[in-house]
Amino acid sequence: MRSVHFLLAFVLLTLASSIASASDPSPLQDFCVAINDPKAAVFGNGKFCKDPKMATANDFSFSGLNIPRNTGNRVGSNVTLLNVDQIPGLNTLGISLARIDYAPNGGLNPPHTHPRATEILVVVEGTLYVGFVTSNPDNRFISKVLYPGDVFVFPFGLIHFQLNIAKTPAVVFAGLSSQNPGTITIANAVFGSDPLINPDVLAKAFHLDIKIVNYLQKLFGGNSE
Secondary structure, three states: HHHHHHHHHHHHHHHHHHHOOOOOOOOOOOOOOOOOOOOOOOOOOOOOOHHHHHHHHEEEEEOOOOOOOOOOOOOOOOEEEEOOOOOOOHOOOOOOOEEEEEEEOOOOOEEOOOOOOOEEEOOOOOOOEEEEEEOOOOOOOEEEOOOOOOOEEEOOOEEEEEEEOOOEEEEEEEEOOOOOOEEEEHHHHHHHHOOOOHHHHHHHHHHHHHHHHHHHHHOOOOOOO
């Protein structure tokens, strides 16, 4: 009888394992529209592969990530992303890396999401106030102040940010669980889309006067055509 139970348990575990692994691969771009004519195709889910015999060390390396980046922009931050476009050897490996520099006194990596990745970062310099918001309906805000050596995780797809609250520059390095994680900066996407979202939609969604919506769309450089 024990052997029968063991066999049954083994079969159930095998079926569960096969079901769990039988899923489509995660997308590596925003969308990939099917097409019947391969001659008219652009690319597949990811990049085409080089003949392994032709691969060199340069396909797997990048230099210069130690160099501070310019943070003299409106938000006071600069993201240097090393994905498959910068390191071809990352293709199919499901990982990428970023250096983020923050200006003193309020340098901000504004609220954004990565539609294809979880992010884990480590603070190298500075003091950062970071946080993320959980999904509906709870919308819990989880935040923490980080110091050099501290590590923080931003779960897959959730809105998050980092703010430098120190009087000195800040630097972090972040790992992301995709060769092409993508970034959707919330304000830019909502108010700077191309073409613009109908102002009436945004006025109602954000409970704003339509004149304020029009101002924000101009501020974020949205294209009305």
